[in-house]
Amino acid sequence: MTGNAALGCRDQGGRAGLGYLPIEEFGIKRGGLHAVAAADLEVDNGICHAEIIAEVIHSRNPMTALLEVFYQPGKVFESLPERRWLWVLPLILDILLIMLQTWAVPHYMGRENIARQQLETFARNMPPDQMQAALARANSPAQIYIGLASAAFGTAVLLLIIAGALMAFGMMTSRAPKFGAMFSMVTLAYFPYWLIVVAMSVMVLMISPDPASLDWRNLLATNVGAFMNKNETSKGLYSLMGSIDILSFAEIGFLALGFSRLTRAKFGFGLAAVLVLWAFYVLGKMGLSLVFG
16 A cells, blocks of 8 residues: 555564554655655555664755755656745755855955956956945955855855746646745756856866966856957957857756756746746846946
């Protein structure tokens, strides 16, 4: 009998020990066995084997989800409706990764150098005295802390926006998820992407003989823009080519997989939803490059 009305667990043989506990204690909701497959929950006269209980408890561990998202992401994404608050740990790790990159880039390339490049891009008409004052503030501890805090806040807001936009598409499916489940999917899907990007970026900065000569906005040669001369290419085109990126396309596919498994929609619909968001991002980035470039 599988997932029947005998929603309780004893140890094998009905002995004392675990005693009789409602199955909700092990993270399984009545009518929805998403934490473990229904076929894996063997109930024999109200007795659940200890290994089944261990599997359920194992599946509720957020560290398990962070590991499994690398080698069985589909299973993790399908389990999200039954795993409340799972987004907390991946969100914290996502924020820490972006904060690490925010610290590492100016640390190796020089904070004043980064500040000068930013001012030349976004504030070219600033009076010289104000520009010198801004450069002098680049190395101040307060400016460093503000940058890290902005990175943390911006990362959380970005993930919330993506989850909210995908939630709108999720409402069009036959199994519209709760926002918490969608947010968990987004934070989990971005964890491998940012882990790889940040690790590669830090490695490039560490092994480069002249980090100050690098383009802080395009450190990795995984996109078409990295092989173009930005001084001889129009700003809009260079921005577009920088968005044609292998790692970004892999993340698009990963988000589409998470969306489709979470909503039980077809992968093609999930891919279309993510590509719409990516298109808006690319167009916005191109617009900013034209205005401030």
